[in-house]
Each structure stands twice: as C-alpha cells, then as structure tokens.
Amino acid sequence: MLTLTSPFETPLHRVAAGRKLLGLAVLSIGLFALQDPWTFFLVGGLVATVYLACGLGFARFGAAMLRPLWPFLVILGLWHGWTGAWAVGLMIGGKMLVAVALANLVTMTTRLEDMIDVVERAASPLARFGLQPKMLAVAIALVIRFTPVLMDKAGQLGQAWRARSARRVNWRIVLPISLMALDDAERVAEAIRARGGI
Amino acid sequence: MSTPLSQSIDGIALQGAGFDIVGKSILSNLTLTLSEQRIGIIGRNGSGKSSFLRLVAGLVAPSHGTVLVDGLKPATDRKAMLSRIGILFQNPDHQIIFPTVTEELAFGLRQKGMDKAEAAQAVVALLAQHGRSHWAAQAVTALSQGQRHFLCLLAVLAMEPGTILLDEPFAGLDLPTQNRLTRALAALPQRLILITHDPKAIAGYDRVIWLEDGRVRADGAAGPIIADFTAEMARLGEADADTDLTF
Amino acid sequence: MTPSVWPRLYGREVGYNEGGTQLMEKNVTYIALFAALIAVLGLVPQISLASGVPITAQSLGVMLCGTVLGAKRGFLAALLFVGLVALGLPLLSGGRGGLGVFASPTVGFVIGFPIAAFVAGFIVEKTRAAIGVAAFGGALIGGVLVLYLFGITGMALILGKSWVAASLLVTAYIPGDLIKAGMAGFITQGLAKLRPDAVLSRP
Numbered sequence: 275m276l277t278l279t280s281p282f283e284t285p286l287h288r289v290a291a292g293r294k295l296l297g298l299a300v301l302s303i304g305l306f307a308l309q310d311p312w313t314f315f316l317v318g319g320l321v322a323t324v325y326l327a328c329g330l331g332f333a334r335f336g337a338a339m340l341r342p343l344w345p346f347l348v349i350l351g352l353w354h355g356w357t358g359a360w361a362v363g364l365m366i367g368g369k370m371l372v373a374v375a376l377a378n379l380v381t382m383t384t385r386l387e388d389m390i391d392v393v394e395r396a397a398s399p400l401a402r403f404g405l406q407p408k409m410l411a412v413a414i415a416l417v418i419r420f421t422p423v424l425m426d427k428a429g430q431l432g433q434a435w436r437a438r439s440a441r442r443v444n445w446r447i448v449l450p451i452s453l454m455a456l457d458d459a460e461r462v463a464e465a466i467r468a469r470g471g472i
Numbered sequence: 473m474s475t476p477l478s479q480s481i482d483g484i485a486l487q488g489a490g491f492d493i494v495g496k497s498i499l500s501n502l503t504l505t506l507s508e509q510r511i512g513i514i515g516r517n518g519s520g521k522s523s524f525l526r527l528v529a530g531l532v533a534p535s536h537g538t539v540l541v542d543g544l545k546p547a548t549d550r551k552a553m554l555s556r557i558g559i560l561f562q563n564p565d566h567q568i569i570f571p572t573v574t575e576e577l578a579f580g581l582r583q584k585g586m587d588k589a590e591a592a593q594a595v596v597a598l599l600a601q602h603g604r605s606h607w608a609a610q611a612v613t614a615l616s617q618g619q620r621h622f623l624c625l626l627a628v629l630a631m632e633p634g635t636i637l638l639d640e641p642f643a644g645l646d647l648p649t650q651n652r653l654t655r656a657l658a659a660l661p662q663r664l665i666l667i668t669h670d671p672k673a674i675a676g677y678d679r680v681i682w683l684e685d686g687r688v689r690a691d692g693a694a695g696p697i698i699a700d701f702t703a704e705m706a707r708l709g710e711a712d713a714d715t716d717l718t719f
Numbered sequence: 720m721t722p723s724v725w726p727r728l729y730g731r732e733v734g735y736n737e738g739g740t741q742l743m744e745k746n747v748t749y750i751a752l753f754a755a756l757i758a759v760l761g762l763v764p765q766i767s768l769a770s771g772v773p774i775t776a777q778s779l780g781v782m783l784c785g786t787v788l789g790a791k792r793g794f795l796a797a798l799l800f801v802g803l804v805a806l807g808l809p810l811l812s813g814g815r816g817g818l819g820v821f822a823s824p825t826v827g828f829v830i831g832f833p834i835a836a837f838v839a840g841f842i843v844e845k846t847r848a849a850i851g852v853a854a855f856g857g858a859l860i861g862g863v864l865v866l867y868l869f870g871i872t873g874m875a876l877i878l879g880k881s882w883v884a885a886s887l888l889v890t891a892y893i894p895g896d897l898i899k900a901g902m903a904g905f906i907t908q909g910l911a912k913l914r915p916d917a918v919l920s921r922p
Binding site: 277350380381424453455466 | 756803809877
C-alpha cells in the first residue's frame, strides 16, 4: 500500500527514525512557545530551506501536503482581518503551517518499516499487559493488507448496486461493506490459526 | 476389532468422529484411517467436506469421537500440527495475511521458531526453488489471482508439512492456471487430501471418499466411485431443482 | 479470567461459523478489519450520505467500531487506525495522513476517534434497549457529542480561538453527523440480524 514516504531519497532518509521523532517533539514544543515574530520567520525560513534542499520534487510534494490547511488559513485571515489583529493572525497561521510542515518532514523521510520498529520497541513494556509484539505486527499488516481488499469489494458492491438501481449509491451500502469486514475477520482468524496462531 | 488409536502412529485416524453445530449434525460417525498418498474427497455442497477438512486440520474439535494426526489431537496440539498438516482454502484472499510476498512466506517460518534473519534466508531459498525470486518484494495486490493461489501454496510448502489439505483449490481458476496447479500438486512429495468438484482432478488418485450428508457414502478406488458419483450427479441434475427447505 | 465473549457454537449461520477459533486471533482480526473499514469508508468517494450531499462516511466507521465491536475492541480498532495514520499511511478522508495531521486543526477529531468508539460501545454494552436504538444512542453520544468535544477543543487550541468560536466553525457539519448516528443505528441493527455472533457489543 502506498505510504506518504517520499520516493525521492534525501539525506534525512538516513537519519534514524527515533532520532527524528525526538527532534520533532523538541522542535514542536519550542515552536509552540515561540512568541517573537522575527525568530519565527527565521525558523520558518529554515524549514522551507530544508525542504528545497531535499529537492524540488520533494518540496512540491511537501507543499501539496500542506494544501488541506488552506480553508483554515482563510478563516484565520477573515477573522483577524475583521478584528484588525493581523500580527496575531499571521503568527497563528504561520505556526500552524510550520508545525505541520515539520511533522510532515519526518513522515516523508521515514520508511513505514522503520516507524513500525520504533512503535514495536516503544510498546515492548506493554507486553506485560498482554500486548505481544507479534499481535501488533500482525494487526498492522492486516490493516495494510485488507484496506485495498475491502476497497475493491466495496467497489464491486457499488457496481452491483448501480447495475440494479437508477439511484445513486447511498449509505445503505455501508451495511454489506461492514458485513464483508466481519466475514473477512472471521476467515482470516481461521487462516491465522491454521498457521499456528499468534 | 479396533486397535488402540495411539498405536497407528503415522497418518490420520478418525474413530467415530462427528461434528455438530447447534445440535445439527454436520458430520457423523466417521471411522477412517488416511494413509494413502493421494486422497480425493467428493460430494455435494453441504455434505460436510469442508468441515471434514477443518476437523482433520484441527481448526475445529470433534463433537464426538476422536481425530488423531500422528497420534496427536490436531485441535489441541496446534504447534505440533504446523509440521504435519498444511491447509489451503478456496479463496486466496481469505488466507493471505500480509501485504507483501516475503512477509507472508516468512510468517509461517517465524511461527516454527526461526528468527527474522533465518526466515528471510529461507524465503529467498524457497522462492528461488520455484523460480520466483523476483516475487520477493512484491505487494500481494500486484499478483494475479492464479499467482495469489500459488503464493498460498508456497506459504503452506514453506512449513514443510507431511500432509496438505486442499479445499477446492481449482474453483474459479482459468484452465491454464488449473493445469499449472494440477502439475504443481502432482509433483509434491506430501500426502494430498483434495476436495474438488472436478472428477478429472482426482481420476488418478489412490483413494476417493464420497461424503453425503455428513457420512461416508463410498470409499475406495478412484475409478468406480467417480463413475458412480458422476452418474448420480447427472441424475440429480435431470430432476427439477430441490425446493425443500431443510433449515 | 474474563468470560469468553466468543460463543463456541454459532447460531443461525449453520456451516459458516464453525466454532472453536481462538480468542486471540479473533480479537486481532476483528480489530484490524474494522480499522481497515474506517479507512475504506474515508477513501471510497462514491458514498453520498444524504440526498446528493457527499459527506465522508469515515466517522460512521468510527461509530460502528464501537457499536458493533463494543467498547474495548472498538477503542482498539480506532486506535490502530489513528496509529497507522501517524505512521504515515494516507487513511484519513481525502487521503490525508502522517504526523502533520496531529499539528493541524483537525487533530482533536482524529485523537477523539478511539474515545468516541469507546463511548459508543460502552453505551451499547451497558444499555438494555434494542440494539438499533442503543447503537443510535451510542453513536450520538460517542460519535457526535464526545467526538465534537475533542474536535472543537483541538481546533480551539490550534487556531488560538475560544472554544465557542471554534464550535461555530463546525456547526454546519452537525446535522449530517446526527443523521450518521441514525445510520449507525440501522446498520448495527442489520448486522445484529445477519451475524448475531459477530456483533460483540451484545454477545
């Protein structure tokens, strides 16, 4: 399944996942506490530079990932434009953009397997409470494996619907899709048990 | 008359085995010893074939009687069954657990106790053995239906079981894929117990068991039983559809 | 030892659910498949919920996790989903994902998913009303009330607005989500009829 890891290789790809996550946490807290607009512009500029330094394709991908934020920027703009508090509005909007961009930087430069390794290591103390690492690994794999399978089936159900109805597909299709999820869960549990269980 | 079951060490033995669901009898009073190399199971839908397979595989426990594989109970001794019984279901999408080929094949090996590195090596060797080394990093979604069938078979073979149970493996496959699968199965050294609707698939088998309503209707050499079965199915097909509601 | 909620013998689906599959494998697969369901309901574009209006069905998936799987498993299913979004999978409606989501204004909704599922499931488990009604109630309180609580709080924090101001931003979505709760009720009821043993909130 496609992940959000960028296919364009960057130097950041080679940094350990755990270290990147730690760095992100520290930087995010620092960003949140930042009050001075000039320091903020500096930080923002640095982040943008890092993106561009990783390649134009990479930077374009990064910009695309920021696109869902534009309605909120508009809202902030309207709100603060109306009250006249431009500076505050810019800071809030800017911080939001930079925070998201920083977080996305980690996502785009870290492979899924490495992320999963970090999670498994972090979750190992939970083994005492019954969460075996194998269960977590299988659970993650199952979601990745079955999301496309369920989507295909949902598509087929949609076609079966449209073959017999002039009306558009509506919410009632969620029932058979959920049914498929239940049935698949039943069968996969059996398949896992047939191969030794978890 | 009956030797103590634990003495028939090798092979699969059922003694008076039955399986019920909510009081309804799915299989009843099966006493069989399965030791032949190639065994076919035929019968109409609802005759209990799939339940029979699950009983032998230990995925369900018998409601009556005993089922023993190499002297062990398959339903309770799950770990021991990993190297004795492999099972292949009808639909590959119901049994492929992982999103990539390597992960899927490594899973069973890890279950048998190999660590990550050993399992990875074994997977490479297995794929090479079957001329599919380039499948290693493939996503399962990129495989065709026939290829996914083969992946399921590979996953079972990776466990090196003594017996492989197959639940209608040819269903829905196009003819070339059916032929390929038939050849692949014929070459396997393991004991095969095959459920199928296609009499041709089991024509050369050592033994064929015809299940009807959860009981053994016929059991013996392939030729005559298949002939009887085909005739009976034709006869039933001539009559109009059964409209009796049995539930 | 908690009593098993996986009955060994199954009901009307004769020959389908052959009893005996172990607890642990089923827990994992049900949780994983429903996490996948949340993803599918967010990614499949053609679902239009109200007459012609295309609304994302993703939160419907979250509601169903609770109403069908119960509080604990529903919570874990939604948590698994959120975890995978954090790991970088584009599973949120619109193909969003990654750590950036957790710094954006919708973070409250995402973090609220597991808790919404838990509350919805809790209500279905503890109420004695018919499954459809209980599921509607659970979906309403868990999937709308609690979820919006988290969502609005998150929005208020990120956008630097008051809670009330942030709530104004989302009022437009509330009617649609109220209808979704109704749908959750119907669907859960339907599933309870078709697969009574799989609906774990009412074993």
